[in-house]
Amino acid sequence: MVIDLAQFALYALLVTTTAIALGAWMDIVLARPRTDHPVFARVDGVLCRSAGIDPAAEQNWLQYAAAVLAFNLAGALVLYAILLTQAAHPFNPQHLPGLSPWLAFNTAISFMTNTNWQAYGGETTLSYFSQMAGLTVQNFVSAATGIAVGVAVIRGFARRETKTIGNFWVDLVRATVWILLPLAIVVGLALVALGVPQNLMPYTSAETLSGGVQTIAQGPAAAQIAIKQLGTNGGGFWNANSAHPFENPSALTNLIEMWAILALPAAFCFLYGRMVRDRRQGRAIFAAMAIVWAVGLGVTYAAETVGNPLIADVVAGAPANMEGKDARFGIASSALWAVSTTAASNGSVNAMHDSFTPIGSLMPLVNILTGEVIFGGVGAGFYGMLSYVVLAVFIAGLMVGRTPEYLGKKIETKEVKLALLAFFAMPVGILGGGALAAIVPQAVAAVQDPGPHGLTEILYAYASATGNNGSAFAGFGAGSPWHTTAQGLCMMLGRFAYIIPMLAIAGALAEKRTFAPSAGTFPTHGPIFVGLLVAVILVLGGLTFFPALALGPLAEQFAMAAGTTFAVH
């Protein structure tokens, strides 16, 4: 117990201190992309000119959004083609065949949108070529897209009386080359040193001590796992994701990978404080995120420690919920990962969320349902959070009867409407997609578990897709044409129905004049604002889904406490 709490505290300290430093570095690299920078400008200059781009030309929000969409479309098409034609490529020692069009569509959208939902198992489906040339590339560039859009949105808040919010291509190159790549090399090599494989060998055949044969999947894993965690991607190299002892061999690799999950999303808060030239604003948002994260961690940790009363009488000691958890992580490191990976829209798992206790899985689910803004995806979580900030200052304005202001700018009808538009992406995808999945016969067949848990499986699947998280209640059979298609559409909705309105808000705010704060200005850097922001997230984000949560995890918790089990009829 004391050791577990000390583990949580040390992890939080590690993330916070490194996030402050990374925020400073991102400010240098990204905030003001001076085209005459002696080092950075040389690299993006060469690349941009070869692509016919003028790195000095800034874009308005519409041009920026068009560039984002064009680049993501190109990326998805390339990945789709690679997956369909897998059998024709080198680096395929297991001779794995090409993917079906359904699965290739789902996987291409999934990795392009930084979701990394996986309707397949890596070691049984993908060649080393597809993992490297297909998935690893999107692991980098989907994360960089999030960083670029995040920085562009912040520019909109920070600038005044201008139409432009940066150049997408320059932001993209800077984010990949100067932020993601160096971190990935360091983390990747550290992981190899601690046991994560990085090779191109065929699968190894071992003669076991018991006289059997064990085929051990290999591959160029460490390089992909490093960027999978840093870029809040989360797609596992192997099926069991970060629970696989090759992906995550020890408590030490677990610490490194957990750090990588939250480091860059948390750094965005401090980057924001620097870019708007008021560090307190960034700290306030960081505090709101940290509060929700800590509460979720406490609840999940407690629920998993108490465990499953239905097996309490047959085991020695406490019935801690070890189903779907590996021994080296136990309860505390698994709960910490589950809450962090769903707070960030990472979605890698070191324990199987489907087997968590109902309340233990409720917190990860709530993290996703509130829109992935508790740190969230790299960049994506922060611009999502800014949509809640706009709504929070609007509500504060209603309460005091003044035109809402934020950072000296008037927040008007247009911005509030756009923020609400972004907000609706989650309910539409999750409740709409989930409701269809619950009534269409060929969709319902994907549900594995009977009783309320089955509803939670559906809810989690569509929340994870729309929220671009990618973790799963993995008993849910997501490989059918229905779900691969519906979830592909939900992933695009959750990604671009946020990006476009948020860029539009940035464009609108960039044009505004700023006013000096007056005595009546509501300060947005103090504890009252932090409390208001948390309340807005929980009321708007949480209550939207409360009826579904009541029928799923809450009903199951009561059933479990009453000693009820559910069987397939």
Add this chain to the structure above:
Amino acid sequence: MTLFRPAATVIVVMTVLFGFAYPLGMTALSGALFPREAKGSLIVRDGRIVGSALIGQMFEAPHYLMGRPSAVAYDAANSSGSNLGPTNARLIGAVRDRASAFVAAHGVKPPVDLVTASASGLDPHISPDAAFAQAARIAEARGVSPAQIRAFLRERVEGRALGLFGEPVVNVLLANLALDAAFPLPDEPAIGAQASDG
């Protein structure tokens, strides 16, 4: 279309950089710096690969330490947990069956990790309690005293990382290799080679 050339060029450059240069460079660097780890920490005994130090194996014989239940029977080319929900009658039934079998063989109730399936299906570890609970059975099968086995297992407990992270565990495959070396079965000659687990 003014966006076609930038989008197409940048995705091609990114694919060359991050799809080939980065992973192949990392492969070369890893192989040079950490050759054993990069290849999957394989264990060779008497010239044959017997497994990976990081991947669990199925053990059912009474003279071996048994690992966690696995949803995929330790198939290291198809990792997975059971993904059964906490109120699923199949899960509760499976746990109760495993617990009854353990009580029948050992006379005591099992620690929870010995009757619940791991997340990966390849869990190489068990908790120290789960190891100690099997000491008497292993001692009987190998014809030595339970105290000897218990002391041997205590030596093989790996502590938490930095004293804080993760849980104390025993690596089942490495412990069994060492058991074979230290306490050969009564009717078999000692196995010559020392298990290499470094």
